[in-house]
Amino acid sequence: MKINVTSGITAMLTGALLLSACGGGENPENGEEDDENSGENAQEENNEIESSGGSDTIKIGYNNWAENVASSNMWKILLEEEGYKVELVNLEKAALFSGVADGELDIGMEVWIPHTDKSYVDKYGEDFTIQEPWYENTQLGLTVPAYMEEVNSIDDLNNHTEELDGNIVGIEPGASLMELTEDVIGHYELDYELQPSSEQAMMTELDQAYQNEEPIVTTLWSPHWAFSEYDLKYLEDPDNVYGEADDIVYITKEGFEDENKEVVTWMNNWQFDDDSLGSLMATINEMDDPEAGAEAWIEENRDLVNEWIQ
CATH class of the missing domain: 3.40.190.100 (Glycine betaine-binding periplasmic protein; domain 2)
Structure with a gap:
């Protein structure tokens, strides 16, 4: 079920705060300085987003993480096959969240909830929509x-x-x-x-x-x-300092779903397990080319991707 952040994410995101493997958070020793620098970096990167691409282009924000690079390139190819123009925008974590919240990005490909990206969801979540999980139990x-x-x-x-x-x-x-x-x-x-x-x-x-x-x-x-x-x-973590498992979802800017219903439908059909995501990442790693690797994987797994795009 899709979660609309404005109507229920606060209740869902209770519990211990974890900060993401996939992005920065506030440093307890110099949190105010880090938060200020993070905001400045996010603004600089959002200025770059605003000046790139066209209004008819779906802009997908992603970070330099293997699963993020893999899924972003896969969806770029799949959406282009369906006739869409797609631009991938590589950003730091804070800029990704603020970019989707500000409407400069259409999609943020990888968000870990309820724990890991809680700080970003708390900060920006009223201005974007959290969609379906595409990977569970991180x-x-x-x-x-x-x-x-x-x-x-x-x-x-x-x-x-x-x-x-x-x-x-x-x-x-x-x-x-x-x-x-x-x-x-x-x-x-x-x-x-x-x-x-x-x-x-x-x-x-x-x-x-x-x-x-x-x-x-x-x-x-x-x-x-x-x-x-x-x-x-x-290594076993007896006191569970790293915390509980998350699910990985994608986020969309406000209004994106109304204008791109079929894209959201396709992406909400999308589900990876360890085997499918592992094989995609391994193919990209072997080919040392994210787009070529994603394209090769799609051809080898056409039956699976056809289940998403229907």
Whole structure:
């Protein structure tokens, strides 16, 4: 069932605040400064959105995350096959939410609810509509390769500080997964530093360590193609600092559904599981070209996508 934010999202989004693997949130140590910078960055990026594309173009905002890149390119191709003009706009998380809320973007492809993106929904949610989930039961956490048999829980990490060089390999600074991981380090009193990098750089380090069966601990989330390429395990989080599972939905600007009923109908029919999304991400990763990989996957899964577009 579609959720209209203006009529019910506040009640649905109660509980502990989690900040997204897929975007930044307020830093507890310098929250006012971060919030101001986030707002300035969002405004700068929204100015760029406003100056691009045409009024008859569907603008899809997305972040640089494997599942987000994959789904956005897939829908670009599918909608263009149906005769629509589509523009993909790559943005930071705050700019994506404000862009949809301001009406400069038509669709925000990936939003985690009810926990992870709660801060953004609380801030911007009165001005957009949350649509159907397209992936259910996400996960965030720390992972290690399965060959690290003695490391199974976050509590185990302090027994292996030396072999891991006291280092957790992370992603982009400011991403909420990073902020959550800082909370985890403090909560479990880990003698570790969180190394900021990027998803690509993290995966490069993971690949190098994995090929040599060396120890490594990384921040990761599901869905992600890494789990189809490597034998990894999440470390147990006894106190549930990373929080409960979310669903991934997409959001649309006010009025979009009235003008594009069939697009919303098609996208609300869309549902990924681990196998279908994993194969899409893996195809894109193998081809090293998001659009070409998405196109190849669509051709291989035409029966599935035809179930959505009917």
